[in-house]
Amino acid sequence: MTVINEKINIQTKGFTDIINITDDIIAIVDKHKIENGHVLIYVPGSTASITTVEYEPGLLKDLPEAFEKFAPMEHTYHHDETWHDGNGYAHVRASMVGNSESFPVISKELYLGTWQQIILIDFDNKPRTRSVIVQIIY
Amino acid sequence: MTVINEKINIQTKGFTDIINITDDIIAIVDKHKIENGHVLIYVPGSTASITTVEYEPGLLKDLPEAFEKFAPMEHTYHHDETWHDGNGYAHVRASMVGNSESFPVISKELYLGTWQQIILIDFDNKPRTRSVIVQIIY
């Protein structure tokens, strides 16, 4: 078996910044000529997540609004009372969505729906440089 | 190493239709006589998800009600203002729950709890034919 580990470095604006990383991942799958395999997309950290969405301007507003309802930025979090870094909302959102998503490669194709893009969401309350790990097993 | 890719085609009714796919997956694990391995269950698309639940009539009402509170159907989404397909709620729900779930096979058994079933949820606002990918690595 082969395990491939690749890293993508991404500059974010924070504040539930949603970044389309689909093309980066397809490029890695293509570069290694993966025929069939399992692709783990993973972001380390406690204020960022990986998921998918139809990457279009409407949903780029809808998704942050839904998170705002679920874990509002202006709410007082116990985390902030202790650490005063003001990103309690970001931790709660990231724990809910999760740090990774896995995808199959089948016959050389990363198996996505037509309107489905892989995204990094940076919930933190400041710009960050994030490392997204792409681990392929085949 | 061996990578097995299987596909299950499922007719849904949409509107947060919850379908128990556990038996299909167990049948695939059994057919290939998997002793120990990693099973990825994955649905492509941006309005459907894979997760687990105790598949009983009460929770089949509770789960849609919880999603309705989190991302209501009747809310006006920016996605719908642009595309007028009325399924903004479905995109938001699917991004939150995710497209996949992974399970271990241990000593030939798909390792589930007694009251835990694997489900496909189709959030879209119309009936769909969904392809669920079962990728086994062993």
Add this chain to the structure above:
Amino acid sequence: MTVINEKINIQTKGFTDIINITDDIIAIVDKHKIENGHVLIYVPGSTASITTVEYEPGLLKDLPEAFEKFAPMEHTYHHDETWHDGNGYAHVRASMVGNSESFPVISKELYLGTWQQIILIDFDNKPRTRSVIVQIIY
């Protein structure tokens, strides 16, 4: 390829009890001297989840409060009308967060952020003994 299956047994208090299992998992990765590989952390059952969080006292209050807003304990669930076990809220929360999370091991290191711990959340309304499966593929 090698598949390693290990099990960690954990006594919980239930009621959205959040338990830091990071050290147990690092110990397993170290014991098997994994160089590069894929680690699936999975809890069977329909009222428990695996995710990550910065494990500090503030967030250990914030996370249950967010879940309480999303799926309150005191709400009447259809599940409870049928089964009278009073844990409908726990099922809804677990379906949302999911039973597993996957992590890469790269150059012998379980690739976590500085402030990111792996947690088991037991949502059930009573103490439970949970088995967490650690499946490593390398």
